[in-house]
Amino acid sequence: MSDYHALSYVDVVAASVFLIVNAVISILLNLGLTRTLIVSALRMTVQLLLVGLVLKFIFFAGSLLWTLLAATVMVAFASREIWARQNRHLTGLWGPGLGAGAMMIAGLLVTVYALAGLIRPDPVWLPQFALPLFGMVLGNTMTGVSLGLDTLHTALSQRKREVEAQLLLGRSRWEATRPATRQALRSGFTPIINAMAATGAVSLPGMMTGQILSGVDPQEAVKYQLLIMFLIGGATGLGVLGAIYGSLWRLTDARHRLRLDRLTGETS
Structure with missing residues (x-):
């Protein structure tokens, strides 16, 4: 070569x-x-x-402390991006906290699973593996969560009367908000679905291309790229689901009322 x-x-x-x-x-x-x-x-x-x-x-x-510190900084910047990309936010600490929490839990769960069970570097937190993997998972999960939350909050605001009418007819909060929930979930899942559908046929991902350019056998590069895409897809799905249903729980109450007063720019 x-x-x-x-x-x-x-x-x-x-x-x-x-x-x-x-x-x-x-x-x-x-x-x-x-x-x-x-x-x-x-x-x-x-x-x-x-x-x-x-x-x-x-x-x-090669320090665990520095690796954790770098991962923390990455989470902080990604959390800020999730909050900034929403036109309407949950009030209080829920605003920056919900999306960040869903993204972080999903990202950490998938990254630890991949490092400990699949890639198995020695040590398992080796920064050359942990940080790039965590960054790819976090970045894609961030996009899905921010899109999902923004879509949900906008849809609930626009469909306020429709949702409240369903609640008055005896529907539960989950049933009344189902159309908005589906719309938000589709929005959050769309980027990763499009990325998976286009990978290979339309685009060669950066990680795979970099490995090929560095001399790795293309078939080996393909296996690593598939592993990464599956992990990213799984983390994005978990993050979007957690954020959407967490926000729905916050924007309704146990008496099955819509609480858009907990959303910035909205009144009860």
Whole structure:
């Protein structure tokens, strides 16, 4: 197998030329996306450069404490993104806490299962395995949870009279909110379903591509990619289900009343 060209920072900058073209087109068409494109690209660059330095230190240290600290920071940033992507939030600590809790529990459960039972590095918390795996699982679960919660809160607000009418007819809170629940669950599951459907036929995932470029046999790379996709799909499903039903429990009460006063921007 021939050696691949080691990238320089000049190559990386050159790869941004098409993004710059998009920014210019945005200006010409007055789309208002130029600032967002540039800020997002700069933010991504700074974050990845910093992450590269931090991971190099953590991998060299090989410490459980540093690995747990890095995982905690990842959870904190992902939790903030879940909260920020919702137009309406649960009031109080439930707002940032519910989505973050569902995502973290699902992510940790799946990651520990994969490390201890499937990949089995020595030690099991080896940061070279634990952090990339946890990051992939967490990122996808974050997307599903944020979409699911945002859809649920919007749907309940829009269908308030419909849900309350069902409750007056004697339906339980779970029955009355079922249409909104289904809509939210579909929204939360859609990204990972689309990703699994397109993987292989349309796109080669980054992990698989990286392994192939580094010289790993394609069949071995395929097995690892399947393992990762199954884990991501499972974690996303658990996180979305936990967040949606947890929010429904909060937005209703034991007397089967709709409590949208517990949602920002809503009154009872």
